[in-house]
Amino acid sequence: MLYFGWLVYQQVDADWAVLSAPRLDLESALAFVAVGYLLVLLATYWAKPPILDQRRDWRAIIATAVAIDALGLSAQQPVAQPDALAPSAVLLLTGTLLALWSALTLGRNFSLLPQARTLVTSGPYRFVRHPMYAGGLLIALGEVWLRLSPLVVGLNLVFLAAQLVRLRYEEDLLARTFPEYTAYRKRTSALIPGIA
Numbered sequence: 001m002l003y004f005g006w007l008v009y010q011q012v013d014a015d016w017a018v019l020s021a022p023r024l025d026l027e028s029a030l031a032f033v034a035v036g037y038l039l040v041l042l043a044t045y046w047a048k049p050p051i052l053d054q055r056r057d058w059r060a061i062i063a064t065a066v067a068i069d070a071l072g073l074s075a076q077q078p079v080a081q082p083d084a085l086a087p088s089a090v091l092l093l094t095g096t097l098l099a100l101w102s103a104l105t106l107g108r109n110f111s112l113l114p115q116a117r118t119l120v121t122s123g124p125y126r127f128v129r130h131p132m133y134a135g136g137l138l139i140a141l142g143e144v145w146l147r148l149s150p151l152v153v154g155l156n157l158v159f160l161a162a163q164l165v166r167l168r169y170e171e172d173l174l175a176r177t178f179p180e181y182t183a184y185r186k187r188t189s190a191l192i193p194g195i196a
Contacts, residue, residue, distance in 0.1 A: 007068070008038045014076070026089035033093060037100045044103065044110040048117065053177040055114040055169050063169070064112050067162035071140065074155040077147045088146035095138030098124060102132040114169045116177035121184055127193045129184070130170070133163050134191045167191075 012019060015031035022028040079085070103110055105123030124131035140156045167190065174181045189196055 005042060007072075008035065008042060010072070011035050011038055026086065026093065030089055030093050030096065033096045033100065037096055037103065040100060040103050041110060044106070044108050048108045048111075051115050051117055053116040053173055054111075055173055060113050060166070060169055063162045063165040067136075067159050067166060068112075070155045070159040070162065071136070071143070074140070074143045074147065074152050074159065077149065077152050077155075079146055080148045080152075081146060084145045084148075088142040091138050091142030091145065095135040095140075095142065097135075098138065099132050099135030102135060106132075114166070114173045116173050119174065119178045119181060119184070125188075127188065129188050129190050130167055133167055136163060137191065 011034055015035065018028050018031040019035065022032065081088075102124050105125060106120055109117045109120055111117075124134075128134055137160070140159055144152055144156050171185070171190075175185070
């Protein structure tokens, strides 16, 4: 919970110029959606359902921290392609809204570390098993397009690798906890509907 509080502070600090004088543009919309998304995640940490199973080893903690920090460092890099602001903002906004929809659907079942509380198959989870990660991929694509540099590409490759590790941990945990997960896995894709 403290970590999310820190992330909200970082996001507000980074976007303060936009948040304090909002306009009707993509940059303002993205700043408000990003802060709202983090506030929703922070709010999910009260009155959670009981944990049925979880993974809290050092590998899961490191993969989670690396994913969050790599994407955060990427977003702090300077804009390298100002002409890409509109298409990048669409990717960033779409990814953030998908992640927000996923977080709202998960509600108090959300956790940073792999945990099994309830098997959620509604909302965006009807279409893919990991829509929050799919949203993160769209965000990463937008960041790379807007801030293109070897460092940003490298950070986003690290983000992608860490997210795939986290995804595998979650898949294993959910399959072990919920017998119905096998059927759910067969009828849905992991990240991209109908593809992967």
